[in-house]
Amino acid sequence: MNLDVTLGIPERLLPGFLDGSYERIGGVVREKGSKKVVAWLRENAKNQAALSDSSVFSSANAVTSNVSNVVNNLSNVASILNLAVTTMGFALVLKRLGFIEQQLEQAQEVLQIIDYKIDLSFYANFRAALDLACNAFSMSNPESRKMSAMQAINRFLEAEHHYTKLADKEIGNGSQVADEYLATLCLAYVTEARCYLEIEELDTARRRLQEGATALRSRFEKHVNTLLTSNPAAYLHPSLKEQVGLKHLTEIYQWLNPGVNENDVFDMQRENLFILAQQPEEWINSLPQAIRIPKIVNQTKGLNELAKQSKKFIGSLPGKISKISGSNTGSQESLIQSSEMEIYNNLPVAMELMGSMVENYNRLAMYESEVETIHRLGMSFQEWQQLAPPSSSQENDSELIYITVSEE
Known part of the structure; x- marks a missing residue:
């Protein structure tokens, strides 16, 4: 098997885009019929800062500008998650978490008019867990690194339990902040999985992503049905x-x-x-x-x-x-x-x-596919993370990197 890493759509995939046989789901491009993944997408690190600065949310415009003309996409959607778990670093999660917290604070000012209170108490704990994870993976001693990583994972598990209860409450109330708690829950699952990836526990990371997607699917569906209204x-x-x-x-x-x-x-x-x-x-x-x-x-x-x-x-x-x-x-x-x-x-x-909710869920669900691919190819997470286009293509200003696997 050969890995091809390119900026922009690889030429050999163009026919599938043009005849409509491909679809984008989260961070993967796959065949509509067989659901076979033909490419994994990730944001171009060179343009990541610009994307993050223009909006705290990771915009799907990068995808729609290249693919939406030939693949049926939700247009101009935004997601709290990046296309690839590879690019969901702890510093980025911290920034996204801060934006969610700010949105909730603003919502609280409006909702207090109708005497409706929302819970903001646990965000400090989540931030502390992210700091712990950042410190853990800056350690050079493998044992200390793994021990600190497990401590961070326990904090993220606490966050998952806490925000599951909050999300269920707000979804049940048909609240305008239910999606913020669902987005926070996505971040909690992703950061837990990212910790396992950093210590090369790929099977556990994949299992936890799968469990997270399963737990969240019904909750996303329920809130989407609420927003569709009775008519x-x-x-x-x-x-x-x-x-x-x-x-x-x-x-x-x-x-x-x-x-x-x-x-x-x-x-x-x-x-x-x-x-x-x-x-x-x-x-x-x-x-x-x-x-x-x-x-x-x-x-x-x-x-x-x-x-x-x-x-x-x-x-x-x-x-x-x-x-x-x-x-x-x-x-x-x-x-x-x-x-x-x-x-x-x-x-x-x-x-x-x-x-945006559909995009959040699809990206989270496809992270499992990304981790499964790393495992199938016999690569470490660090090796997968370091994949980059050839230096000769660095002048290409595409916001997307396409990773494809060719069999010889």
């Missing part, structure tokens, strides 16, 4: 046609059920379209917090504006939350009418969020 046809509302279309909705449904196509999804929503047009108030009354209160998608936006917008929805929230605001039945109807279009305006952000 997913709302995402096909005429006012959203420039931002959300049947293609976007189909991509989400294909992740939930790989056998469906656009025609299937449209047929599923035929009756829902008429129900929504005739009884929009029933749909509005059923909406979870994650849809009613918009997420902060741009940190430069003023918090006061967002808080004012959130207050508009409080009166129409069912149950305990509406009582907090002192709303009455007479005012709810007018609030529903006045906020209907504002709620529709939140749906494009919700669709982007679903795309």
